[in-house]
Amino acid sequence: MAKAQYDRNDIIDKAIDLFWRNGYSGSSMQQVVKATGLKPGSLYYSFGNKEALFKEALERYAQQRIATIRQILDTAPNVGEGICKNFERVLHEARQSDYKSCLLVKTQLELASEGNALHEFAAAKLREVEAVFQHYLEREFDTTRSQYRATSIMLHIFGIRVYGYQCDAVDRIRQGLREGLPWLPWPQEE
Secondary structure (H helix, E strand, O other): OOOOOOOHHHHHHHHHHHHHHHOOOOOOHHHHHHHHOOOHHHHHHHHOOHHHHHHHHHHHHHHHHHHHHHHHHHHOOOHHHHHHHHHHHHHHHHOOOOOOOOHHHHHHHHHOOOOOHHHHHHHHHHHHHHHHHHHHHOOOOOHHHHHHHHHHHHHHHHHHHHHOOOHHHHHHHHHHHHHHOOOOOOOOOO
16 A cells, blocks of 8 residues: 555644634535645545544644643743733734634534534533643642633633634723633733
């Protein structure tokens, strides 16, 4: 059997971009073939089907996001400041002209009424992100408080991801974060 002549992560990254723009249901196999540059047979041989490729795309996307969050929290002076920096990152992303929200959140919204395996897979990836926040919070708070605060962080991130596309609302969103998460050490307002 011949060895694949492509970079698997590059193909998955191209699929991420397509699914991120069009959603799972809005991305046909013809679009997947065009976006990845692979022939249909190679796609099916390497990934099985569109659903399997989508799961790999969600996994890669989630792990990239988790790595970014960990990097921010690991380099911050303390957990609270790291969380504030992460919110600033999310706000910055929301202000970009090519903003596409969050692939995991979009998947949850797209597939919510279907309740299928892909919906549950995306939900599991979001729980992994929440668990990362909880893990870091447990450095400073008890388990129960850390769990509630991690959930609150996720709710606020969801809100930004869905509402944050309104670039003119960034200051209002930032103030809403301060109101909704008063326990975080927000920088002094100028």
